[in-house]
Amino acid sequence: MTELFANLGQGFSVALSWSNLGFCFTGVLLGTLVGALPGVGPVATIAILLPVTFTLDPTGALIMLAGIYYGAQYGGSIVAILLNLPGEISSVVTTLDGYPLACQGRGGEALVVAAVGSFIAGTVTTLVIAVGAPPLSRMAQAFQPTDYFALMLLGLSLATVLARGSVLKGIAMVLIGVFLGLVGTDVNSGVLRFTLGIPELAGGIGFVPLAMGLFGIADIAINLEGAKDTRARLSAKVSRLRVPWATWRRALPAIFRGTGIGVVLGVLPGGGSILGAFAAYLFEKRSAKDPSRFGRGAIEGVAAPEAANNAGAQAAFIPMLTLGIPSNAVMALMAGALTIHGIQPGPQVITANADLFWGLVVSMWLGNLMLLVINLPLIGLWVRMLDLPYRFLFPAIVLFCCIGAYAVKFSSFDIVLTAFFGIAGYLLYKLGFEPAPLLLGFVLGAPMEENLRRALLLSRGDPMTFIEHPLSLSFLILAALFIAAGFMPRFSRVRIGSAED
Amino acid sequence: MAQTYRTRAMALIRRRDVAAGLFLLAFGAVIVAGAAGLRIGTPTRMGAGFLPLALGLLLALVGLVLTVQGARSADLLPKIVSLRPLIALILAFLVFALMVEEAGLALSTFVVVIVSGFATPGRKWRETVLYAALLALFAVLLFVVLLKLPLTVWP
Numbered sequence: 306m307t308e309l310f311a312n313l314g315q316g317f318s319v320a321l322s323w324s325n326l327g328f329c330f331t332g333v334l335l336g337t338l339v340g341a342l343p344g345v346g347p348v349a350t351i352a353i354l355l356p357v358t359f360t361l362d363p364t365g366a367l368i369m370l371a372g373i374y375y376g377a378q379y380g381g382s383i384v385a386i387l388l389n390l391p392g393e394i395s396s397v398v399t400t401l402d403g404y405p406l407a408c409q410g411r412g413g414e415a416l417v418v419a420a421v422g423s424f425i426a427g428t429v430t431t432l433v434i435a436v437g438a439p440p441l442s443r444m445a446q447a448f449q450p451t452d453y454f455a456l457m458l459l460g461l462s463l464a465t466v467l468a469r470g471s472v473l474k475g476i477a478m479v480l481i482g483v484f485l486g487l488v489g490t491d492v493n494s495g496v497l498r499f500t501l502g503i504p505e506l507a508g509g510i511g512f513v514p515l516a517m518g519l520f521g522i523a524d525i526a527i528n529l530e531g532a533k534d535t536r537a538r539l540s541a542k543v544s545r546l547r548v549p550w551a552t553w554r555r556a557l558p559a560i561f562r563g564t565g566i567g568v569v570l571g572v573l574p575g576g577g578s579i580l581g582a583f584a585a586y587l588f589e590k591r592s593a594k595d596p597s598r599f600g601r602g603a604i605e606g607v608a609a610p611e612a613a614n615n616a617g618a619q620a621a622f623i624p625m626l627t628l629g630i631p632s633n634a635v636m637a638l639m640a641g642a643l644t645i646h647g648i649q650p651g652p653q654v655i656t657a658n659a660d661l662f663w664g665l666v667v668s669m670w671l672g673n674l675m676l677l678v679i680n681l682p683l684i685g686l687w688v689r690m691l692d693l694p695y696r697f698l699f700p701a702i703v704l705f706c707c708i709g710a711y712a713v714k715f716s717s718f719d720i721v722l723t724a725f726f727g728i729a730g731y732l733l734y735k736l737g738f739e740p741a742p743l744l745l746g747f748v749l750g751a752p753m754e755e756n757l758r759r760a761l762l763l764s765r766g767d768p769m770t771f772i773e774h775p776l777s778l779s780f781l782i783l784a785a786l787f788i789a790a791g792f793m794p795r796f797s798r799v800r801i802g803s804a805e806d
Numbered sequence: 807m808a809q810t811y812r813t814r815a816m817a818l819i820r821r822r823d824v825a826a827g828l829f830l831l832a833f834g835a836v837i838v839a840g841a842a843g844l845r846i847g848t849p850t851r852m853g854a855g856f857l858p859l860a861l862g863l864l865l866a867l868v869g870l871v872l873t874v875q876g877a878r879s880a881d882l883l884p885k886i887v888s889l890r891p892l893i894a895l896i897l898a899f900l901v902f903a904l905m906v907e908e909a910g911l912a913l914s915t916f917v918v919v920i921v922s923g924f925a926t927p928g929r930k931w932r933e934t935v936l937y938a939a940l941l942a943l944f945a946v947l948l949f950v951v952l953l954k955l956p957l958t959v960w961p
Contacts, residue, residue, distance in 0.1 A: 476868055480865045483861060484862075493852075700938075707903075707906070717903040720900075735883060736825055757852070757857070761850055
């Protein structure tokens, strides 16, 4: 206990310096902006700002970059709820119930619940990190490739069952997603796979073009075609910011459940905020008394994933800061930032660079506080900014997608790729597919193959290894249960009921 | 008789899940074909083509099941009301891709907004041009000045 207070105290003394507060503020503000803009994400922004941080001290640099990361979760929720555009991958789930809420004129409620939920999650996670970083890292060290693979398979099974369409189509989407994740250079053999002779594809399909094309362009095209309902004006979506107590009564427990799920899944590799958000949503839907509410504006469907994605984003720092293992692209960039400043990421950071570690942890909480205080009053401003008639809004979105796609690798090819996936997204929509599971399959594709290879190599080709390892076995059983449940008639009826058409 | 078969087939494809299933079947077949050119290997020593082959086969299987399911359901493909928005959007992206490096951000933005204008019918052209100029200015301010992205502004 005293150790905890001592550590936190040290953290506060570092984080409350004027310069570090300034970095924190800049980071979260920039992060919100970047998260809200479809087409520019925290990964690209952090990558772009990495050189800028050369001149800063490592603590300040990490504080700012971290602020961008979890700030983007806030920003992503705003566009997810108001525009049905996932600003970040983890916001995909927020669109499912957030956007219907907005269309019902309850967008303000959704935004407030999301913001408060994220703050609560951030506070809890900060405490968790402070208390549990050492033992958690010890637990994660025990993971074998078999366990990683089974965990990712579990994640994918969650994604298929999550899809609003049929589970079968969800499985197909995941399969295609995994396949797309394998396009490029095979890490093991150096062979080019499915690159169709295009040199730019040797590095694989970029996440940004894929996500923006599938979600952004396809959505615009569909809206403009008039095949969907015309968008209600945004001001109608955010009529008030006060949240009735009845809503809080539903939302608060969901927030805490989401936080728990987010922390656990955020620590584990491969997820960060995404897996937690998906899992939290699914958990809420499955444990609700009336699952058919989901997809139509169930507040738990916003509260839980929003809490989970914030908890997950912060918890994702744990493996990087305690083990030196980045669990996603952003963490890899953070690790890079550390290395640039001459700090070797690994278990020794927590003791050798205690100021950095605890300062960062505390500043994450301060950043969450700033986000809550700044963003709620600003919602009115955000709304007015976004409340342009659609014919003004969509060219801006197109523009941001163009620039965002280009800015990742400064390659015009990526812009073409985005357009291609836009066509694909349009096609998939007409055929009744849901793109979200594809995205998850894509992100996990290459790591899954890597772990599968290693697992089978270690076991000399024996597939029983997945059953012999207890962790792997439990993950696989869960995965099978989820998929089976998805096929069950009672559940399917509920899901088809919430399918859009 | 041949006429009836053809109309029957066309009616089938119009069912959404049949079309979807056939699409998956085709995609899966393409993946398998592509994987055949790679080394497959054994489970112990997986080659580059191992997982793609498995994925392609699974996908084709799912496609088959979906097609059969679809033949029995009544869901039809949604109508394509207009391809104009999609084409306009795609063109806008392609134009930007071609222009951004040579012509710079300002001009590319301007042109892209104009092209996007074709997506909706009945545009007021003065409004579109004005808005395009505005967005071009805004884009330069945001991305080059504020975010310091190394983009060329003018040709």
